[in-house]
Amino acid sequence: MGYGIITLLPALLVIVVAIKSKRTTEALLIGCVSSYLIIATANKSNPVTLMVDSFFKVVTDYDTVWLLIVCGLFGSLIAVINAARGTHAIANFLGKICKTDKSTLLTSWILGIIIFVDDYMNIMTISACTKKLSDSRKVPREALAYVIDSTGAPVCVLLPFSTWAIFFAGIFWEQSEIVDLGYGSAMATYIHAIPYMFYALVALIIVPLFIFGVIPKLGAMKSAYKRVEETGQVYSKESQKWNKNGNEEVDKEAKIVDFLFPILTMIIVQLTVGDMFIAIIAAILAAGIIYIPRKKMRTNQFCDL
Structure with missing residues (x-):
């Protein structure tokens, strides 16, 4: 709070570099470095030490670790649902409704x-x-x-029931x-x-x-x-190297329940306990409960995903 108007400089640098380069990682890194240079200059300290200490403080923070694990498990849940063809079932259903772009x-x-x-x-x-x-x-x-x-x-x-x-x-x-x-x-x-x-x-x-x-x-x-x-x-x-054509065959046997059951489980648990980590774990377990006994996938495949 005591550095004055110069505190706006890092934010302005982030915006300018992001617009110019159309990239975010480099822009945010420049913003961080410029911030630490301001702090180090004002306090006559080492900016490198400040950055290293801050880095470890952030990556070992409970909330940061929580976010990384939850986001990773989101990917796991989607991968499991996709392997069970749950997303195909929704796509088949939507295809009957959505006839135009x-x-x-x-x-x-x-x-x-x-x-x-x-x-x-x-x-x-x-x-x-x-x-x-x-x-x-x-x-x-x-x-x-x-x-x-x-x-x-x-x-x-805009909704007071979300993780935001x-x-x-x-x-x-x-x-x-x-x-x-x-x-x-x-x-x-x-x-x-x-x-x-x-x-x-x-x-x-x-x-x-x-x-x-x-x-x-x-x-x-x-x-x-x-x-x-x-x-x-x-x-x-x-973007070609990151994209797939999506030409795989439509699975006529895909069941909507394979999508809805884990997703509804996640939403209900989140609204009940207010913790997305618990909700996503519940959703993955719910997926395993309905997929493995029906031979939608093997146990080892489920665990790998």
Whole structure:
């Protein structure tokens, strides 16, 4: 608080470098280094020592480890559901409803609102279910990514039942020792702040306007639609090494219950106990309970995933 206006410099550097390079890791690293240089100069200390100490403090922090494990387990859950063809079942079901590119994107937006517990889980689940379908409807992967990403985080911010709400309420609670929150509790403070979360509100509204063409395709998105129109390729050459064509056969025997049971388990446990780590473990165990006895996969395959 005592460094003055120079404290804005790291944030400005992050923004400028990110816009210029279109990369985030390098921009954030430059922001961190510049911050430590400011602190070290003001306190006449060693910036390298400051950075090393901070690094180990962060990576050994309970909340950081919790986040890394939970995000990793999200990937595990999606991999298990996908191997049991649960995502295929949802894709088959949605394919009967979504006949056009617009209806496919709109359905992805609606699903993003329904699966509101966590933004990472939201994005990973919906993308796994809709990617093949959007490919078949010749939707650019860029458009699907935009719709899913601009729905997942905003809806989680706007609903006081998500991991975002718990995170921010925790921050408010920590500050309550030095600042009077004025609303009786940290969660009540968060709920009162929701109407002022303008970015989340606007982002969520813009998505359907984009889908129906009220807001035109601009810049790189316009180029993506032009690429699909001219070549039929749903993703760019730059992203080819990370993408798959999604040409695998549709599994007619896939069951929706193989998707719904673990996902509903996760949502119910999260709303009950308020801990996503416990919820995701419960969801993975629920998947094993219904997959292994039915020979959807072997025990060793389940454990590997």
